[in-house]
Amino acid sequence: MKKELGDSISLDVKETLPPKKKSRLGHSIFNRTKDSQVNNINNNKINNINKSLSSNEKSQNSYASKKGIFLDIHGIINEGTFPEDDQIFCKYDVVYDKNWEVVTGQNSGQSQHACLGEGTNGYFVWNMPFQIRLYSEEPNNWPQLVISCYYPDFLGREILKAYGTCYIPTMSGTHERNLSMFCPISSYGFTKLYEIIYGEKAELINAPKIMAMGDGREILRTKHEGNIKIKFNIHLENLEENGYEVS
Numbered sequence: 001m002k003k004e005l006g007d008s009i010s011l012d013v014k015e016t017l018p019p020k021k022k023s024r025l026g027h028s029i030f031n032r033t034k035d036s037q038v039n040n041i042n043n044n045k046i047n048n049i050n051k052s053l054s055s056n057e058k059s060q061n062s063y064a065s066k067k068g069i070f071l072d073i074h075g076i077i078n079e080g081t082f083p084e085d086d087q088i089f090c091k092y093d094v095v096y097d098k099n100w101e102v103v104t105g106q107n108s109g110q111s112q113h114a115c116l117g118e119g120t121n122g123y124f125v126w127n128m129p130f131q132i133r134l135y136s137e138e139p140n141n142w143p144q145l146v147i148s149c150y151y152p153d154f155l156g157r158e159i160l161k162a163y164g165t166c167y168i169p170t171m172s173g174t175h176e177r178n179l180s181m182f183c184p185i186s187s188y189g190f191t192k193l194y195e196i197i198y199g200e201k202a203e204l205i206n207a208p209k210i211m212a213m214g215d216g217r218e219i220l221r222t223k224h225e226g227n228i229k230i231k232f233n234i235h236l237e238n239l240e241e242n243g244y245e246v247s
Contacts, residue, residue: 069238071100071135071143072133072235072236073094073105073133075231077090079124087151088113088149088150090126091108092145093108094132095211100134101135106131106132142168145166145230147163147179148163149163160203161181162225168234173233175233175234176231177232178228180227181226183223
């Protein structure tokens with residue numbers, strides 16, 4: 001009887017046990033690992049942004065006590081016309097000499113590729129903004145903006161289209177400039193043959209500096225390629241304090 005009773009009890013216990021659940025430990029560990037990786041990426045991005053902001057603040061604070069001239073340049077490369085092409089992008093360089101220092105911003109950049117299409121009226125539209133703040137105690141050799149335009153060939157290579165340059169406006173306010181873009185012409189027959197075979201045009205070495213400083217440009221043969229419109233928003237500080245007048 002005891003044995004039968006024990007068997008019945010053990011049988012009842014086995015029958016009343018709840019079904020085993022599948023362990024979800026692996027899924028939880030995977031989700032936690034994935035969430036931690038996402039959090040680490042976000043934290044790294046936030047730390048990089050904070051570092052850049054703190055570096056800008058330190059840079060601005062280091063110039064706060066100085067009494068030289070500050071030049072704030074905010075600009076937009078609006079649009080351009082190049083009759084012989086259907087896709088153009090441009091690079092810009094703000095060129096200055098050793099008397100100028102960069103407080104904040106970038107002195108160079110590149111736009112997106114602009115294509116001709118319906119509604120563009122023959123214009124390549126970039127609307128590319130740029131910004132830089134400069135400081136100088138002896139504002140000689142006023143900064144210039146140099147634009148270099150390129151187009152991709154059938155192999156995806158960047159081929160020079162044209163150069164253009166202008167001085168940064170010397171008065172506070174809004175200004176517009178229409179740059180005449182030109183391309184160097186090879187003067188040697190072998191170079192022209194090389195351009196035809198390889199599809200590469202002659203380019204200037206260290207073009208932004210040569211375009212801005214003008215050294216050797218008197219012997220440079222060029223041809224007109226198009227035009228680019230640029231809008232400037234300029235703010236000058238401490239001009240009168242340093243004995244300068246703008247009329």
